[in-house]
Amino acid sequence: MKYLSTLFIIAGAILSFMTHAGDLTNANDIITKANLASYYSADDGSAQARMIIVDAQGNKQMRQFTILRKDQADLGNQDILVFFSRPTDVQGTVFRVVKKVASDDDRWLYLPALDLVKRISAGDKRTSFVGAHFFYEDVSGRNPAEDNFTLLKTDDKFYTLKAQPKDPNSVEFEHYMVNIDKRTFLPMHVDFYNSQGKKSRSLEVLKTEIIDGFATVMHSKITQHNDGSYTEMQFRNVKYNVGLPDDIFSERSLRNPPKAWLD
């Protein structure tokens, strides 16, 4: 019995050594993998999305849209198009982003009622995306180079990291904590804290699926803690490596959406 238990202890130690050996210990390596898993799956992708926006009084609003995305390079620049289909007053509105790693993103909004291609200034990344609790930056991805990361904890399931903005004046939070799934590298839970150390905003992933081999967030929720208001975002019809041509990521698609790629 004694030998047997010793054997178990040794086996346990070896096992735990093995798992630890597989763990990443460098915060930046983890963030790089998380960035790849969250925003750069495959070379391109398309998805239908909808958001339900619930204010502090429980009033609901809805947005439905289709997203097309193409990477110019992994972890590099990306082209993104967002076509709104609901509600009726935003139907036909198109949002175009050229996400740039080394400089500010280029962003345009097409307003069909005025036939107007409105360019959006780069500064306001952390403002609401079409009235939702998601920011523009939550949709296109925050540049990891904007923050300093520290790995705080590694357990069976998650890497827990703390992120501090390099330029505190550019953001509304003091720091954020993120739990990254060790298997998929998807950030599953993010809490933003204000300068008083209070939790101000949280992002939770409620459902993921493996699609074409890529771990994919299918349902997520952002809550604003001071009033309990929140936005849920759901995806469906997620496709990867669909072969989106480069030339659809242009002003032409604002006035003339590329129907073939929007089904």
Added chain:
Amino acid sequence: MAWQSLASNLEISELDDWASDDWGEKVVSPWKLSGFVEAGYGYLLQNNIVESNLSLGEITARLNIDYSHESFELVSKGELIYDDVLADTFWETRELNIRFSPSNNTDVKVGRQILTWGTGDYIFLNDLFAKNWQSFFSGRDNQYLKAPSDSAKGTWYIGGYSLDFTWTPAFTPDVYLTGERFSFYSPQAQDIVAPAADFSVQKNNQAQYSVRIATNKNGTEYAFYGYKGFWTTPVGISENQNQQLQPYFPKMNAWGASVRLPLAGGLFNAEYASYNSVEDNSGSDPFVANGQNRFLVGFESEVIKNLTASVQFYVEQTKHYNEFIVNSVTPATEVDEYRQLLTFRLTYRAFQQKLIYSLFNFYSPTDNDSYLKPSVTYRYNDQWLFSAGANLFWGDEKHTFFGQHQQNSNAWLRVKAQF
């Protein structure tokens, strides 16, 4: 009301969709139906010589019917309007067009449509498509500032360049002030007038052509423009068939260029246009407006979170100014050679962008007049939208661009139900 029950049914079905995880119809219908009902009320804040004290008094029922086919898109938008200022009910077709791509790199749109280009914010240089100034002054929704035209538009995409060509077979002028809703200054009468139905203008049915070449190089947008047609407001006077003097639209050709780029965390734009008043090339005919050089620079930036500010500086230079003044019947009240305009816009978004405060101000240091447009919009939910605002004019003189509208100052309210 039928509209309301339709709207509330839609609301319920949308929420059901969400709950039952059903995103709507499995087979997407090629038809799309939407619209709104909107009521607007506005009141003139000062005594005015126009007939009605209402600056806005209308109920609009909008119906949009779109049809999407593999090889074309049909868009139709029409409105049934009851207008209390005119005491009339009428139908207006806002858009009725077909869009298709005859080749891989060509798009064509034919029919009644809204056309827009250029970089200015409420200031237009190379955008000579029809505007509705009555709507702009009365507090109607922003979209009505652009008036539709019956046009054909072709766009060719070659390399990184796009070439737009628009043809409007029958000249479509702006919806300018006639004295029906708003009064204006008449240089002939040297006073504020409101002729309304007596304001007759010689119309023409000749074509307008516009062209634009645009490109985007590393985030900087460049465009070059050309226009052949007419002044879009009646800035000429000539004898009609009955030997009476009557306002008309003199011929005008224009060309210009613009640039827009991100700069210092914001957006910078610059635009230039040369207006050639071809019926008065020497600038000496007092009955035809002189040509102009128009210059614009602008900058927009988010100053603090949810607060966007923008400034524009605009100069309108009258060509052949000496000839213009020497030949003018009323030189004392003519515009400066370099009319300058400074605009300032503040937009503040609160409560998840449901509440939007907006302030737009035009100020002319040369005319010493201004035009302030404050507004607040509350989006209660996806169906209901409430807004209120004002159009406030000031000026030292009654003949200047905004000064003449002092008595047109008004406040307005709007309620909109969307379905």
